[in-house]
Amino acid sequence: MIRHSCLFCVLAALTLGQMCAPDDSDQPEPLILPRVKLVTTQGTLVIELFTNHTPAATAFKDLVEAGYYDNTIFHEVRTGKWIIGGQYDENMDRNVKKPLVNDSSNGLLNTRARVSLYGPTRELSEGVPQFLINLADNTELDYTPGSGEAVDYTVIGRVVDTGGMSVADAIGDAATEPRNTNDDPPELLSHVPQEDIVINDAYVGAHVDADAGPDLVGLLNQDVQLDGSGSQSLYDSALTYTWVQTGGASVTLKNADTAQAGFRPATTGTYTFELTATDEDGESDSDTVVVTVVTDPNVRLVTNKGDIVLEMYEDGAPITVANFLTYVQSGFYNGTIFHRVIPGFVDQGGGFLPDLTQPGGLRAPIVNEFDTSRPNRRGTISMARTSELNSATSQFFINLVDNTGLDTPGNGYAVFGRIVEGMNVADDIAREATETRDGPDGNPFDDIPVDDVIVTSATIEARPPAPEFVTTASGLQYKDMAIGTGTPVTADSTINVYYTGRLTDENGEIFDSSGETKNEPVTFTLADLVAGWQEGLANYDMRVGGTRILIIPPELAYGEAGYPPDIPPNATLYFEIEVVEVPEVLD
Secondary structure, rough: OEEEOOHHHHHHHHHHOOOOOHHHHOOOOOOOEEEEEEEOEEEEEEEEEOOOHHHHHHHHHHHHHHOOOEEEEEEEEEEEOOOEEEEEEEOOOOOOEEEOOOOOOOOOOOOEEEEEEEEHHHEEEEEEOOOEOOOOOOHHHHHOOOOOOOOOEEEEEEEOOOOOOOHHHHHOOOOOOEEOOOOOOOOOOEEEEEOOOEEEEEEEOEEEEOOOOEEEEEEEOOOOEOOOOOEEEEEOOEEEEEEEEEOOOOOOOEOOOOOOOOOOOOOOEEEEEEEEEEEOOOEEEEEEEEEEEEEEEEEEEEOOOEEEEEEEEOOHHHHHHHHHHHHHOOOOOEEEEEEEEEEEEEEEEEEOOOOOOOOOOOOOOEEEOOOOOOOOOEEEEOOEEEEEEEEOOOEEEEEOOOOOOOOOOOOOOEEEEEEEEEEHHHHHOOOOOOEEEEEEOOEEEEEEOOOOOEEEEEEEEOOOOOOEEEEOOOOOOEEEEEEEEOEOOOOOOOEEEHHHHHOOOOOEEEEEEEEOOOOOOEEHHHHHHOOHHHHHHHHOOOOOEEEEEEOOOHHHOOOOOOOOOEOOOOOOOEEEEEEEEOOOOOO
16 A cells, blocks of 8 residues: 555554555646647548647647638648648649748657648748648658758647548548649649649637547446546537447447436347537547446456455445456456555555556546445455545455454445455465565555565456355265365364354354454364364365365264263254465474
């Protein structure tokens, strides 16, 4: 966990059970650059202007706003090289002279899709500021620092996908011919399109950017919300919204004319939706989102310490599970580390790369789905957050013990799954040596493993069928609730376990256990225990990290005598046993 200026966050984590994740509220606002739209007889080109890099871009924007390029033509087109426009009209009359700007030493290069403005050093007083769109990487147009000599074209922006380079390429492929200008004397231009390609209108666009949100994972028979609220207009023009389904099994969209629409899938599979955002001037843009709907999901975290498989509580915490699965599906967790490891408490991860920067693709915070019916018990996975209740994003933690301090009503931490394979891996991670390490911004990270514990991949898996009891020849019944991947248990093993023993009468009374808190396991020598434990743990591939239920008949337990006063004669016993460790036996 990152240490913030508010030290209470760290202290609360250890004393009050508050798990803190970084507060992203102080992140800078994204830079929005102006865009110019050129409506031509071949289609519309959209140019994003680099006004943050060069005054030439602002000069071009001012010319567009003044109508300078309206009804001009592309007078030089060269296939796979460049197209040039803005100097002549359809009658080959030259445009009026304007002041020229040369800022070609701004460091921007004439690569494909970049747009440049004419402004040669020899005519800086005034001239005709035509523009060039690069159809290839034209290095000969670039400023060379060593020579100190300016070139004729200053990079001012780029063609963006909204308009598409396909339009520019189509213009570049037009058939050409030599043509004289109406200058006095006339000038012969060698690569003029045979059919005029006219810029009918050039204007600074409303910059409508439709944003249908990142691709999502949804749950079967649970509401899925599509969120287009990230759509924007550069000039804060009011937007209207239209959602249309374009793929997948047909569903009924609710609120399809608002920024946030929704549906409830009745089948698994992939669903595709298109959002169109339109401003008050009729400018529009579209974006799509893909929703993958799953049922009964597990998640496998492959780490450099071993695999951890998580069963999701999709019925109890559907919003949290869908959020976590969306991060998994997007690859967000791949390459992240466990950045906070505290033995006897938690393993926390899901927020940082090895260099302690955050991966891209962080989603908006979600509502806290804490419920006392899903407590923070050993082996469960829960969402990390700041002190704000509804601030969880991507970070999660694995409970290494029963963390009852995290279950405060009104301020609890939302459990959304449990480990069904590899609890021993989580325990091994907690044994790693830790240190304090500074992040890129100088803020220290406490309790970070000295050797990075990396999630190399996170994937969604189908949940296997629920385990059933197996009855052995002796009459013992066993069922594995979690699969261990650590050291196997043998007949002569010493074992460290958490366990609970119950009678199988109608009350199911607990007669013995390792304790309610699961802070310290109990050590046994297996050969000293009843026959049911010996058979049930030394056989059937029981390993460290596994949790097994044993139903032991009287003849494998305490038989006719029982074990007064807690166990009556001829009692069948029910045990839930988690093997935490098989200590190495020293000679």
